[in-house]
Structures are given as C-alpha cells and as structure tokens.
Amino acid sequence: MTNKYLSYISDEHFLSCIENLHKSYTRAKANVSKKKFYSNKIDTIKLTFDASFNELDEVTLIKTEINRQIDKSINNSIGTFHEQILGGIKGFEVGNFSGFDIKASDNTLFADIKNKHNTMNSSSAESLFQKLATYADTYKKAECYWVQILAKNSFNEKWFGEINGKEYSHSRVNKISGDQFYKLLTGKDYALFELYTILPKAISDYLKNLKTEESENNSALEEIQTSSKESKRTILDEITFENYSYYLGFDKLE
The missing domain is CATH 1.10.3250 (type ii restriction endonuclease, domain 1)
Structure with missing residues (x-):
C-alpha cells in the first residue's frame, strides 16, 4: 500500500x-x-x-x-x-532521554539533534563533542552526528575545531545539516x-x-x-510593580 x-x-x-x-x-x-x-x-x-x-x-x-x-x-x-519523524524510519529509533536523540537499531549511528545551528554556547558544544566521541569510542562501527536541522549551509563533514581553547577531532564524529541527515537516514x-x-x-x-x-x-x-484598574496604574506600570516592587524606588509606582 x-x-x-x-x-x-x-x-x-x-x-x-x-x-x-x-x-x-x-x-x-x-x-x-x-x-x-x-x-x-x-x-x-x-x-x-x-x-x-x-x-x-x-x-x-x-x-x-x-x-x-x-x-x-x-x-x-x-x-x-524532527526526532519523532526520523525515529519512524525503518532501522532507526528515538533516544527517549537516553543521552542521544536518534540512533540506528544496530548501533552504527548516534545523533544529537538541534533545531537551529546557533543554539549552543562553547561549553555546550564541548560537552556535546565529548558525548559523541564517547559513543564513537564505545561503538567502533558507529558514526556520530551533531545534526543542525536549520543550518547555514548544506553539509556532511567531520566536526573538528577549537572549543574553549582545546582542539577537538575524531574520525567518526561529524556535523551535518538537516537536509543531509534526512537524506542519510532515508536514502x-x-x-x-x-x-x-x-x-x-x-x-x-x-x-x-x-x-x-x-x-x-x-x-x-x-x-x-x-489589577491595573484597581491600582490605577498603567498596564506596563502594573507589570513592573508586580515584578520589581522590591527594587529601590519601584514601590512608588502609581
């Protein structure tokens, strides 16, 4: 069908x-x-x-x-x-808070999915690289991916570079754009x-x-x-008072 x-x-x-x-x-x-x-x-x-x-x-x-x-x-x-969509492809599954977002059923692929390319700071990036490298070291046939659904370009490449002053590289740790990852999993x-x-x-x-x-x-x-009608404050003053009345002078808002 x-x-x-x-x-x-x-x-x-x-x-x-x-x-x-x-x-x-x-x-x-x-x-x-x-x-x-x-x-x-x-x-x-x-x-x-x-x-x-x-x-x-x-x-x-x-x-x-x-x-x-x-x-x-x-x-x-x-x-x-996106995780749920990709997890529905034959041969793949969703992590469900297992430390990865998507993996191959035979442990030949692990992936962490970010919806946008700019959602991580340097500490988060370092932690993610280390996590993916651990999967790659544990599963010798596994390719591991940082997936950027909305990326600046279309790419599928090794992830290497300097993060927090340290150089990071691994032969099976990659970064990939959303279109390329969908292609990879679906063919x-x-x-x-x-x-x-x-x-x-x-x-x-x-x-x-x-x-x-x-x-x-x-x-x-x-x-x-x-509440603003009761206090006779403007709406913005009411929000400010209710959020910051403990700040110096803010209790005087009328």
Missing part, C-alpha cells in the same frame, strides 16, 4: 508526530495565567522600548510578549517533532523537502479529523488589566 504523505514513514506515524506537536502547541497556549506569565521575570525596560519604537499600544504589547513566551516553548517541541536526496511540501496537506487532514477543538484560556492579560 502506497503512503499518502511521505515515502519513508507510515501515514499513521506521520500523523501521530503532527498530533504530538499539536498537543505541545495546545499546552503552551492553554491557561497562560498571570502567575505563569510572571514565572520568568518580565523585562519591562525592553517592553518600554518596544512600545515606543514599534508603535504598540499596551494591550498589543502584552499580547506580543505572551506570544513570544509561547513561541519560545514551542521551539523546543519542533526539535522533538532519498529530497527527504526533508518532501516533508516540507506535504506538511500543509497533512496538517489540514489532521485538523479536519479532530473530534473536538481544544479551547485556549489565556487569562494573563485579563488578570493584569483587572
């Missing part, structure tokens, strides 16, 4: 990956209360600049900041989506492009088959508006 969507994983698995990501979106958007919104301190100085330089009213400003927080959470889930040159082009249809089919639509309950803005 021919697959409807992708040639290298089953339709059932593909739709389950989309479903898992949709659930991540829903969780990220659901019930963004004031408490949750404040869980990471709000940079109200930056928001002051955003309001003036981007010509945003206070309500739009806070909605934008809420969406930024949601987006930050979802970015992590996009990497998981198809355009496997990632195939995913990109079919996504709109697959997502549309998935959404059509949803039995119920989860409702969002983002109460943060409403709660802040209510």
Whole structure:
C-alpha cells in the first residue's frame, strides 16, 4: 500500500508526530495565567522600548510578549517533532532521554539533534563533542552526528575545531545539516523537502479529523488589566510593580 504523505514513514506515524506537536502547541497556549506569565521575570525596560519604537499600544504589547513566551516553548517541541519523524524510519529509533536523540537499531549511528545551528554556547558544544566521541569510542562501527536541522549551509563533514581553547577531532564524529541527515537516514536526496511540501496537506487532514477543538484560556492579560484598574496604574506600570516592587524606588509606582 502506497503512503499518502511521505515515502519513508507510515501515514499513521506521520500523523501521530503532527498530533504530538499539536498537543505541545495546545499546552503552551492553554491557561497562560498571570502567575505563569510572571514565572520568568518580565523585562519591562525592553517592553518600554518596544512600545515606543514599534508603535504598540499596551494591550498589543502584552499580547506580543505572551506570544513570544509561547513561541519560545514551542521551539523546543519542533526539535522533538524532527526526532519523532526520523525515529519512524525503518532501522532507526528515538533516544527517549537516553543521552542521544536518534540512533540506528544496530548501533552504527548516534545523533544529537538541534533545531537551529546557533543554539549552543562553547561549553555546550564541548560537552556535546565529548558525548559523541564517547559513543564513537564505545561503538567502533558507529558514526556520530551533531545534526543542525536549520543550518547555514548544506553539509556532511567531520566536526573538528577549537572549543574553549582545546582542539577537538575524531574520525567518526561529524556535523551535518538537516537536509543531509534526512537524506542519510532515508536514502532519498529530497527527504526533508518532501516533508516540507506535504506538511500543509497533512496538517489540514489532521485538523479536519479532530473530534473536538481544544479551547485556549489565556487569562494573563485579563488578570493584569483587572489589577491595573484597581491600582490605577498603567498596564506596563502594573507589570513592573508586580515584578520589581522590591527594587529601590519601584514601590512608588502609581
């Protein structure tokens, strides 16, 4: 039976990956209360600049900041989506917090997947290289990869260089772009492009088959508006007061 969507994983698995990501979106958007919104301190100085330089009213400003927080959470889930897709290819599996993201069932490949090329600092890069080198040393036939789904170029090459003042190289530790890694695991040159082009249809089919639509309950803005009316502060002053009233002078906001 021919697959409807992708040639290298089953339709059932593909739709389950989309479903898992949709659930991540829903969780990220659901019930963004004031408490949750404040869980990471709000940079109200930056928001002051955003309001003036981007010509945003206070309500739009806070909605934008809420969406930024949601987006930050979802970015992590996009990497998981790629792991689940790749783990559905015959002969490969997902790590499930085992220290690697993807591996070959016969232990000839181990990979750590990053959604973007610039998500690691030098310490993280050093730690990742050492981890991949350990897999390569433990499994003598294994090729190990740092995968950059969104990379600056298309490449599949040995990873060597200077990290934190130390030179690192290993004959079987590599770095690879997303398109090349999809090609490597599927044997198809355009496997990632195939995913990109079919996504709109697959997502549309998935959404059509949803039995119920989860409702969002983002109460943060409403709660802040209510408390700002009670205190007679502007929305931005209310956020600043509630986040920094213990700072010198900030308790005087009116």
